[in-house]
Amino acid sequence: MALDRGLIDWVAEALAPLGIVTHRRMMGGAALYLDGVIFALVTRDGALWFKADAVSDAAWDAEGCERFRYARAGRTASINYRRAPEAVHDDAEAMRSWALLGVAAGRRAA
Numbered sequence: 001m002a003l004d005r006g007l008i009d010w011v012a013e014a015l016a017p018l019g020i021v022t023h024r025r026m027m028g029g030a031a032l033y034l035d036g037v038i039f040a041l042v043t044r045d046g047a048l049w050f051k052a053d054a055v056s057d058a059a060w061d062a063e064g065c066e067r068f069r070y071a072r073a074g075r076t077a078s079i080n081y082r083r084a085p086e087a088v089h090d091d092a093e094a095m096r097s098w099a100l101l102g103v104a105a106g107r108r109a110a
Helices: 005-015 057-063 092-109
Strands: 021-026 029-034 037-042 048-051 067-072 075-083
Touching: 005 021, 005 029, 005 037, 005 092, 029 092, 037 092, 048 092
Parallel strands: none
Antiparallel strands: 021 029, 029 037, 037 048, 048 075, 067 075
């Protein structure tokens, strides 16, 4: 499946008041950066995942945002990313609010 440029463009448009969104292709998807800080992934299936950590987990859990999981060597593993809430796909304010959690986690990880 091709990279969802429309989604990346929407993220960049919604976050424009906060800074510049760039992306780097990886494994059929893309890593998204706000002013050089990784904060999200767009997977090849068109899903948006925000960076998370122990500090932000409670907010993601309260919203019911699943953890990013993948199969590797016959096992399921996960990384610290959470599926974006549906509201971010059509509400710029929601996009900024949730993306900032990802940016904060990205800064803490750096």
